[in-house]
Each structure stands twice: as structure tokens, then as C-alpha cells.
Amino acid sequence: xxxxxxxxxxxxxxxxxxxxxxxxxxxxxxxxxxxxxxxxxxxxxxxxxxxxxxxxxxxxxxxxxxxxxxxxxxxxxxxxxxxxxxxxxxxxxxxxxxxxxxxxxxxxxxxxxxxxxxxxxxxxxxxxxxxxxxxxxxxxxxxxxxxxxxxxxxxxxxxxxxxxxxxxxxxxxxxxxxxxxxxxxxxxxxxxxxxxxxxxxxxxxxxxxxxxxxxxxxxxxxxxxxxxxxxxxxxxxxxxxxxxxxxxxxxxxxxxxxxxxxxxxxxxxxxxxxxxxxxxxxxxxxxxxxxxxxxxxxx
Numbered sequence: 001x002x003x004x005x006x007x008x009x010x011x012x013x014x015x016x017x018x019x020x021x022x023x024x025x026x027x028x029x030x031x032x033x034x035x036x037x038x039x040x041x042x043x044x045x046x047x048x049x050x051x052x053x054x055x056x057x058x059x060x061x062x063x064x065x066x067x068x069x070x071x072x073x074x075x076x077x078x079x080x081x082x083x084x085x086x087x088x089x090x091x092x093x094x095x096x097x098x099x100x101x102x103x104x105x106x107x108x109x110x111x112x113x114x115x116x117x118x119x120x121x122x123x124x125x126x127x128x129x130x131x132x133x134x135x136x137x138x139x140x141x142x143x144x145x146x147x148x149x150x151x152x153x154x155x156x157x158x159x160x161x162x163x164x165x166x167x168x169x170x171x172x173x174x175x176x177x178x179x180x181x182x183x184x185x186x187x188x189x190x191x192x193x194x195x196x197x198x199x200x201x202x203x204x205x206x207x208x209x210x211x212x213x214x215x216x217x218x219x220x221x222x223x224x225x226x227x228x229x230x231x232x233x234x235x236x237x238x239x240x241x242x243x244x245x246x247x248x249x250x251x252x253x254x255x256x257x258x259x260x261x262x263x264x265x266x267x268x269x270x271x272x273x274x275x276x277x278x279x280x281x282x283x284x285x286x287x288x289x290x291x292x293x294x295x296x297x298x299x
Contacts, residue, residue: 016067017074022047022083022197023102023109025165026090027155029124030114031179036085038190041205045197046076048084056102057088057095066105081199085112092164093154103168110197111165116179117295118156118281123263125152127220131257134221135229142268153273159284176288218257225253264298 022045024036039047055061055069076082089098090113102109115121126144129137129151137151138144145152155161165174175196182189187206194201228234238246258266269277278297285294 016070017072017076018082019066019070019106020048020073020082020084021106021108021110022081022112023089023106024083024085024112024114025098026085026087026113027115027121027158027161028087028090029121029128030116031177031182032085032087032114034182035112035114035177035193038193038205039083039085039197042194042199042202043204044080044199044202046073046080046082048072051084052086052088053084054086054088056105057086057091057098062097062101069105081197083197090161091150091155092161093150096164099165099168109169109173111169111174112177112193112196113158113162113165113174114177114179114182115158115284118158118277119264119267119269119297120260121156122152123260123267125155126263127218127257130220131218134225139221139223139226141263141266145267145273146270149273153269153277156277157280159280159287162284162287178290180294219251219254220257221250222253222255225250228253 022039024032024039026032036047039045040049051072053061053069053072055064061069072084073082088095089102092098102111122145123141126137126141129144130139137148162174162176175193177189177193187201190206191201229238281295281297282292285292
């Protein structure tokens with residue numbers, strides 16, 4: 001065990017629960033919210049509701065100790081499968097220790113890795129970030145990709161992530177689900193997921209809302225919002241402005257999220273990302289038994 005992945009000391013005095021045996025590792029904007037919602041509703045699964053603990057990715061969470069992590073699951077009923085989901089576990093460029101940390105603590109873990117067309121995932125993440133944290137990312141999607149490849153582009157290198165996890169876990173511990181398959185046949189998708197998790201398919205869980213956390217249709221921060229925030233002194237003023245005033249200004253500076261089609265037409269990827277993305281996607285599709293043309297690329 002290396003120093004970077006060494007299991008932290010347990011925290012004393014916590015009402016520790018069981019360790020999870022199901023981990024949804026991402027990727028972001030690949031139906032992970034829908035998958036987690038399904039597992040939350042499943043009667044045989046205690047899935048941590050409404051939270052991404054990020055214990056294995058974020059150093060500050062990891063340093064809190066395994067018992068602090070176990071305490072999150074203390075309400076799990078006896079005999080239930082236990083699980084959690086954190087998209088940052090799939091961001092191995094930013095959090096390279098995550099796979100080994102999971103292996104150190106939960107070597108028996110059943111991992112769920114969801115994917116979609118890698119470029120569509122990229123533009124959907126851009127929309128999510130402009131909705132949640134617009135100060136972090138440019139309104140110009142091409143500039144955003146150039147400035148934040150670790151956030152936008154690299155998590156779409158699905159084959160590279162699978163390499164990182166298969167270096168720690170047996171291949172049959174990792175279930176790969178395609179968002180395209182979920183859209184095509186939800187019952188078959190969740191049936192295969194349940195088989196992997198060791199629970200029976202449940203119709204009540206299947207009747208949960210089909211899509212959680214959709215990007216399209218939201219109002220996101222516009223280019224004018226970013227320009228205003230860049231004016232010296234504006235952020236300091238925003239901290240002391242009345243909430244009602246701030247919300248009124250924000251509402252004036254929001255715009256509908258462009259459609260995936262519009263964003264794809266605008267996207268002009270750097271040559272190295274375009275090349276690596278296509279190579280990675282080709283290898284990933286072959287590795288997971290999909291036809292080479294399952295994802296269409298316009299470049």
C-alpha cells in the first residue's frame with residue numbers, strides 16, 4: 001500500500017454503520033442521478049440519499065477517517081445492500097488515488113460506471129456548470145474546454161478510466177451502463193444493473209422519474225453575467241447586496257441552455273483532444289462489446 005492511498009485512521013466514538021458494497025463512480029451527466037434515484041427507491045438497497053460523499057476522491061473527506069464514512073450508512077437496515085454515488089470517483093485525472101482507496105477499504109465493491117456519447121457528455125457538463133457554478137467556467141464552450149480540460153474533456157476518456165479501475169478490481173466487479181441503452185429500454189438496463197448488484201429487479205423502483213438532473217430546459221448564466229462578474233468590485237458588492245436584489249439581477253442575466261445540437265455545432269475541439277477522444281472511444285466500444293459505429297462523430 002502506497003503512502004498516497006493508505007487508509008486513514010478510524011475516528012473514535014462514531015456510531016459507525018456498514019461499509020457500502022455498491023459504488024456508483026460516474027461519469028457526470030451520464031444518467032448517474034437517475035441510476036442513484038433508482039437505487040434509492042429499491043426496497044433491498046440502502047442507498048445514501050441526496051448526497052455525494054466523495055470520501056475516496058477528496059483528501060479532506062478521506063482524512064476524516066473510515067468510521068466517519070461508515071457513519072453515513074448507520075441507518076441501513078440489516079441485510080440490505082448498501083451504496084453511494086460520487087461522480088468525482090470517475091475524474092481520475094483530478095483524483096488519481098480514488099480507485100486504490102476504494103480497493104483498500106472495500107475490496108469487494110460492486111462498481112457502476114455509466115457512460116454516454118463522450119462529446120455529448122462534454123457539452124452537457126458545460127451546461128450543468130453554467131447552471132451551478134458559472135464563475136468557474138467560460139460561457140464560450142470552446143474557451144471552456146481549452147481552459148478546463150480536466151473538468152470537461154478528460155472524464156470523457158472512458159477507456160482510460162476503466163484502465164485505472166481494472167488495475168485495482170476484477171473486470172466483473174465493474175458494470176458499464178450506456179445512457180443510450182437506458183433511453184432505449186429502461187427495464188433491461190435496470191435489470192442488468194440489479195443483477196450486478198445482487199438484488200432482484202423491482203417495478204416500484206423502475207417507476208421513478210425517468211430522468212433526473214436534466215441540463216436542457218434550464219436557465220443558465222449568460223455571457224453578460226460573466227462580463228458583469230469580471231468588473232472589479234462587483235463580487236464584493238454581491239456579497240453584501242440584499243438577496244432579493246441579487247436574484248432579480250441573476251434572473252435578468254439568465255438564458256435558456258442551448259440545445260445539445262446547437263452546442264455540438266459550435267464545438268471546435270483542440271486537435272489533441274479530438275484525436276485522443278476518438279482513439280479512446282474506439283477502444284472503449286470494442287472493450288465493452290459495442291459496434292464501432294455506436295457513437296457517431298462529426299469530426
